[in-house]
Amino acid sequence: MLVRVMPRKSRSCSLSDIRTSMYFFNVNSSGRILNRFAKDIRTVDTDVPHTLLDCIAFAIDISGVLIIVAIANYWLLVPAAFIVAFLFLFRYIYVNTSRSVKRIESITRSPIYSLTNQTFQGLSTIRALQAESALDSEFHDYMNGNTCAWFLFISCTRAFALWSDFLCVLYIAAVTFSFLVLHNQFNSGDVGLAILHSMTMIGMCQWGMRQTAELENDMTSVERILEYTQQPPEPPLDTEPSKKPKGEWPSEGRIEFVDLKLRYSPKDSYVLKGLNFVIAPREKIGIVGRTGAGKSSIIQSLFRLACNEGAILVDGVDIESLGLHDLRSKISIIPQDPVLFSGTLRYNLDPMEERSDAEVWKALEDVELRAHVSTLIGGIACRMYDGGANFSVGQRQLVCLARAILRNNKILILDEATANVDPETDKLIQKTIRTKFAECTVLTIAHRLHTVMDSDRVLVMDAGQMVELGHPYELLQRPHGFLRQLAEHTGVAMTNLLMNAAEQSYEQKKKDL
Structure with a gap:
């Protein structure tokens, strides 16, 4: 089930982000989006299934130990109940603390992704202005913030492990002394079996309770991914057949704005307020x-990149x-x-390959780029770096x-x-x-x-x-x-x-x- 569900959610997150509005990308930095697609999806795809299986194994193992100890001395269920109650109390405190710290760690990681991405895009400018030291200092500031949050998270984990071990030692002591007090009622085989399995609880409880807490912490990543899958999508890409304009549209290029209002989200104030004018063909x-x-x-209103109110008519449509x-x-x-984009010059000019090579060369000649492109290796098939850096x-x-x-x-x-x-x-x-x-x-x-x-x-x-x-x-x-x-x-x-x-x-x- 997990093998089928996790990739499906990851794919749903990707599709939702691709189809969401431009406002989403304006208010969310590239680092924050990369963080969701890198760390959070990796957590959901790899950590959550393993942690869930560990929790199931822990529940089975601890149940077996308690049953064996109870068979040897059913009075030991009383201290076991107290120990379990205290373990869940410590777990409750640990989960509430570690979840908040984990969320802080995720938040402080996003600026690192953003800065790294921006640095790669602006390497030539950074070198030209000799701004390496400033960016290096900024990067270390972000890393220090993230490392502090991660160190605090590890400290919480070790503190929880210490108290879990302490409770397990108390339980082993209770088991051992109970058999010393009631040594005439039990045979040596039952005593040895009960003490041996009780000693395995030290590592088992620390590991198992930590895994249940980790599973709950990892649900933060699931929550963050689900938030992205629920982003409101843009309107449909294709026009309904009954509403398609007849003939070649637009044929003239007449644009009419009728009481146009625009805002970037339903909660924002209007940035365009009742525009009324006509642009002739x-x-x-x-x-x-x-x-x-x-x-x-x-x-943005013409491309429908935001929330339009009123109407924009292009050739009456x-x-x-x-x-x-x-x-x-x-x-x-x-x-x-x-x-x-990265690719050939021709791909950047005509990505759908609707024009002939002659038409592409003619367009380059119209903008006086033909002579320059002719000197490049491959001509219009020359490679362009990311963002056209060459x-x-x-x-x-x-x-x-x-x-x-x-x-x-x-x-x-x-x-x-x-x-x-x-x-x-x-x-x-x-x-x-x-x-x-x-x-x-x-x-x-x-x-x-x-x-x-x-x-x-x-x-x-x-x-x-x-x-x-x-x-x-x-x-x-x-x-x-x-x-x-x-x-x-x-x-x-x-x-x-x-x-x-x-x-x-x-x-x-x-x-x-």
Whole structure:
């Protein structure tokens, strides 16, 4: 039964975490999750079955000893009852203490996993900044905390063993002296058998009671794993056949927000508060605002990464009626931190192998990476390290841009995509977006205001609400407008540059009309 149940629970834990919401990963560090999948699952898979079998063996052995002693002298059941009562009293104290200490030990282990994982990911930065000593000191602090908790747990175990031995010695003394007092009523064979089996109780009681306590402590790991198996899942991946949009969807890229509210969990406060606006097909929208204004939350609402209230209509279809796979596969995004996987460059560009090699090379040419990739061993079949470590930050961003070109979706989202790249790469990305995504609806979240000055309209967010929406030139003309205030915080010279760029874009659009 255990062989069948334990792997099933481990698999259930893995599937539940894969299908849970993004909020779960925001509030739980990678170290805490690794701790559950490493130490706790190992405990459930290996320790719990062995400990349970040991407890069963202990119950059988101790019952046999007590029966043999009772046959030799049934009066010895009286001290045996007292000894068992005291053993369970000590066990109760030990379990309550050790369980809390074990939980502390598990909690102090999670930061070690997190720090180790983060260190491996940032080795190049750590070496460049010569921060080895700081991280070494931080690692030792975490290790000291975990070691203290582990030492306290071992101390509790040894204290429990000492008192168990003391009680067993008292019982052996009671057995021995009872036969000395009543030596005429028993034969030597019964006496020897009773004393011999009583002496085996020293090791048996210490081992058996400790195993029963360990089993209860190991249930902490079972409890922690069950907590992960009960995480609320995301909505279904696939759309119900009756709700699938007809034809090619989306065909235009029109997005309508209807009284949209968003919060990251049912217990949290709203981060988006009643957004109402429409983005026309092929419109280029810039989204700006101070930190925490709710810019990125708009993107999360489009991908349904949080709890949406209200409605978002894409080409007239409410995205709440769609499966997550059908929705997310139709929206391209270039994030601030490019996401690349271990494997070939081609796999990163076209993981589903829906495009030909010629189309992949053409996409690389569009982002001016073809010449660089041609020099690599294997070309588009070259190996990429984890996270694309063998490419620069700008090149990784261009790879993501090429991937978006290959997807050819009607909606593109730029989540501060040019925040960490040099000005030349920024210009290249902006030029590619203007040419390759001219027929697409583009939403650009930006910290640098100049990146949205040529947008058709700019949406200004503040405290989760839309405070301004219009062409950047028109918004900058408002003396006390929010966009004007954001521009003035960059300085007089930059404000003038932004005004000139917005005016040129405004005049150009008037000519195009």
